[in-house]
Amino acid sequence: QSPTRKKILEIFTNKQNEFVSGEELAKLLGCSRTAVWKHIEELRKEGFQLEALRKKGYRIIDTKDRVSENEIQLGLKTKKLGCTIYYVESIDSTQKLAHSLVQDGCPEGTIVVAEEQLNGRGRLARTWFSPKYSGIWMSVILRPTLPPKMSPQFTLIAAIAVVQAIAENTTLHPEIKWPNDILINGKKVSGILTELQADSDKVHAIIIGIGINVNQKQFPDELKQIATSLFIESGKETKRSHLIQAILEKIETYYQIYMEKGFAPLKLLWESYAVSIGKDIIAHTLNGDIIGKAIGITDEGVLKLEDQDEKVHLIYSADIEIQS
Numbered sequence: 001q002s003p004t005r006k007k008i009l010e011i012f013t014n015k016q017n018e019f020v021s022g023e024e025l026a027k028l029l030g031c032s033r034t035a036v037w038k039h040i041e042e043l044r045k046e047g048f049q050l051e052a053l054r055k056k057g058y059r060i061i062d063t064k065d066r067v068s069e070n071e072i073q074l075g076l077k078t079k080k081l082g083c084t085i086y087y088v089e090s091i092d093s094t095q096k097l098a099h100s101l102v103q104d105g106c107p108e109g110t111i112v113v114a115e116e117q118l119n120g121r122g123r124l125a126r127t128w129f130s131p132k133y134s135g136i137w138m139s140v141i142l143r144p145t146l147p148p149k150m151s152p153q154f155t156l157i158a159a160i161a162v163v164q165a166i167a168e169n170t171t172l173h174p175e176i177k178w179p180n181d182i183l184i185n186g187k188k189v190s191g192i193l194t195e196l197q198a199d200s201d202k203v204h205a206i207i208i209g210i211g212i213n214v215n216q217k218q219f220p221d222e223l224k225q226i227a228t229s230l231f232i233e234s235g236k237e238t239k240r241s242h243l244i245q246a247i248l249e250k251i252e253t254y255y256q257i258y259m260e261k262g263f264a265p266l267k268l269l270w271e272s273y274a275v276s277i278g279k280d281i282i283a284h285t286l287n288g289d290i291i292g293k294a295i296g297i298t299d300e301g302v303l304k305l306e307d308q309d310e311k312v313h314l315i316y317s318a319d320i321e322i323q324s
């Protein structure tokens with residue numbers, strides 16, 4: 001994105017619904033009126049609806065619900081996250097593109113967003129249903145200097161950000177099911193997949209994949225019982241780009257806290273949104289099932305499960321079934 005273009009969007013954001021004259025725009029941008037007009041035409045082509053009135057100038061009246069680079073950057077208040085955006089209409093998986101961008105040396109804070117994924121992925125090679133124009137299918141690339149064993153905590157940080165962003169943009173109050181599901185009324189509205197590129201002792205990049213069902217009106221039969229969307233739960237459409245902005249802003253804030261103070265200050269916040277804590281659960285792990293009460297998470301974000309002999313098991317990875 002050119003600096004001029006970014007500046008134009010900033011000017012319109014600051015003016016909110018007011019008109020900005022061509023002359024003023026030219027002055028603020030330090031370019032000719034013809035150049036201003038060309039930028040305006042390009043924004044129009046991308047779907048921005050710009051009203052132009054003689055003597056008054058231009059204003060953005062509305063934007064189509066797309067999650068393009070411009071839509072996300074218009075009004076985004078982050079320092080790093082989302083400064084570089086790869087936006088695609090259709091892709092196999094945003095995670096896959098993010099992995100190749102990491103190998104090409106992309107900067108921290110780069111994000112990949114798609115309108116649709118044809119082969120969206122969940123954990124353990126499961127698929128993630130990602131239909132066009134209705135959800136958020138996004139990968140966020142971070143490059144912390146950390147040992148790889150800390151990476152699961154990023155799932156928890158992202159979950160806090162998603163829950164808060166949904167609560168701010170809707171009337172809903174989602175809950176977190178450890179480790180990576182966000183639920184509303186017991187159904188999955190969002191899933192997070194954290195992957196990494198690392199040596200044995202050092203992370204090169206953490207790629208946080210976030211899927212959110214936003215405006216879907218229905219689900220295929222195989223997902224009906226377990227999945228929901230913000231629209232189904234609230235009866236209202238939510239603007240996806242605003243939700244993305246809120247998520248990026250919150251991840252940035254919590255990421256900074258995490259790098260300065262570790263996970264401990266975020267633990268209480270995470271637990272306050274967690275649905276499984278204090279409940280009897282079955283943890284389906286790769287080494288079999290463990291039954292007990294979820295009593296909390298450690299400062300590292302590992303689930304603590306107390307069995308009936310009061311033995312505490314540390315669960316690093318599992319699917320959780322809540323019994324009561």
Ligand code: BTX
Nearest residue numbers: 093095120121122123126128129138191192209210211227
């Ligand atoms: P998970 O393994 O915890 O959940 C996957 C399971 O969730 C599936 O097996 C299916 O039962 C159910 N499921 C599939 N699609 C949906 C859906 N849209 N809503 C609710 N439930 C569903 C969760 O994995 C992690 C998902 C991360 C998705 C993001 S999207 C952006 C990024 N790119 C990518 O390919 N994956 C991530």
